[in-house]
């Protein structure tokens with residue numbers, strides 16, 4: 001089978017984009033989208049759909065795009081996914097739908113993500129909206145956390161007639177979509193527009209509402225027929241090495257929240273200070289590390305280093321993010337592990353001591369296991385360090401719900417229906433997994449909404 005080449009995605013040139021926070025991909029034009037959709041061979045049993053946690057009807061959507069029925073394609077997409085323009089941009093499609101596309105074997109899978117982003121953007125630009133007839137059923141559900149899991153659960157429950165109140169600790173809904181992923185990957189007008197759908201269908205959103213602090217978990221349980229916990233995993237992990245409290249050392253969460261949610265990148269228009277020096281180190285090699293590195297570059301850092309104890313080939317970051325980071329001049333220092341952070345008398349970071357690593361066997365996840373090489377320490381000068389080692393579920397909430405069963409690392413324990421040990425209390429997303437993907441969290445949101453509906457109608 002000869003396979004036509006993927007229609008390439010136009011992008012901002014690296015030398016230009018490192019000076020702005022505008023979207024890197026420029027999106028398909030109408031003609032490009034149709035041409036790309038026409039490459040789809042419309043498999044009888046589409047493997048791409050089995051790879052999608054929210055079970056999008058990928059084959060039909062692509063078929064409608066190929067036939068220029070964009071409105072129909074959009075409505076089919078919205079049946080299973082409240083935020084297709086967002087997932088089209090940030091999903092790791094290479095590990096999901098595109099990873100199992102039959103054309104992947106030839107190295108040219110259909111660009112499903114960019115097609116979905118195209119069709120959702122087209123609907124927004126043409127003011128195409130869903131108009132749903134919702135019949136209220138007089139039952140109330142509280143959803144805690146307005147990230148992808150909470151948003152998806154709220155939409156599905158509202159569509160089924162429930163009165164849904166969505167409690168969010170921050171002053172904006174979106175979770176990581178708002179505070180973590182930078183605008184050059186996920187433009188904020190796209191996020192704001194897709195999230196405005198919740199209020200349009202009658203989901204009540206209560207911002208600045210920290211469950212466990214502004215109101216107790218018990219109050220919530222008494223006032224609602226069911227509760228869905230989608231509090232994410234926003235607590236940073238630390239290295240526990242000397243020097244971590246020095247000035248100029250950030251957790252990736254703090255760094256990205258300052259830049260994205262509190263708009264430090266628009267300083268002084270937005271009055272959020274951020275100190276980002278000329279020589280910046282980022283510890284880790286996942287999506288979070290790539291985001292932090294690319295933000296630092298855009299904030300004016302001259303040299304930005306990814307410090308990683310493996311090689312980028314076994315890194316958890318999306319391939320596209322690594323490629324974009326490389327194009328933007330991010331330097332990958334592989335096979336190194338931090339042993340201490342060095343500071344001056346004023347308490348500011350001046351450098352980091354690193355140890356060389358080598359591979360010895362494999363760890364539990366099947367990846368090559370790095371071990372430190374004896375006497376291989378060396379010092380690298382740095383004026384800013386961002387720790388992107390991963391996150392764990394937020395203990396603040398958990399401390400206020402001592403009766404809720406959790407794993408030792410803080411993840412909420414649930415049964416096969418995503419119900420916790422507490423009657424009528426369900427949970428999903430990163431609060432369960434400790435950190436996964438937007439679409440996995442949305443998959444939990446859908447699964448929990450169906451389980452809550454079953455629970456409340458039994």
Ligand SMILES: Cc1cc2nc3c(=O)[nH]c(=O)nc-3n(C[C@H](O)[C@H](O)[C@H](O)COP(=O)(O)OP(=O)(O)OC[C@H]3O[C@@H](n4cnc5c(N)ncnc54)[C@H](O)[C@@H]3O)c2cc1C
Nearest residue numbers: 145147148149169175176180211232429430436437438441
């Ligand atoms: C920087 C970064 C980049 C990423 N890039 C990608 C990517 O490219 N692709 C991808 O698929 N995934 C990516 N991820 C992972 C993905 O974003 C998460 O897996 C996903 O957002 C999890 O969704 P969630 O709804 O479970 O939690 P979150 O998105 O974390 O949302 C949880 C929400 O709950 C709120 N909350 C917490 N406690 C309370 C409380 N007590 N009361 C009220 N509200 C509360 C929080 O404020 C937050 O808004 C990235 C993550 C990060 C941090």
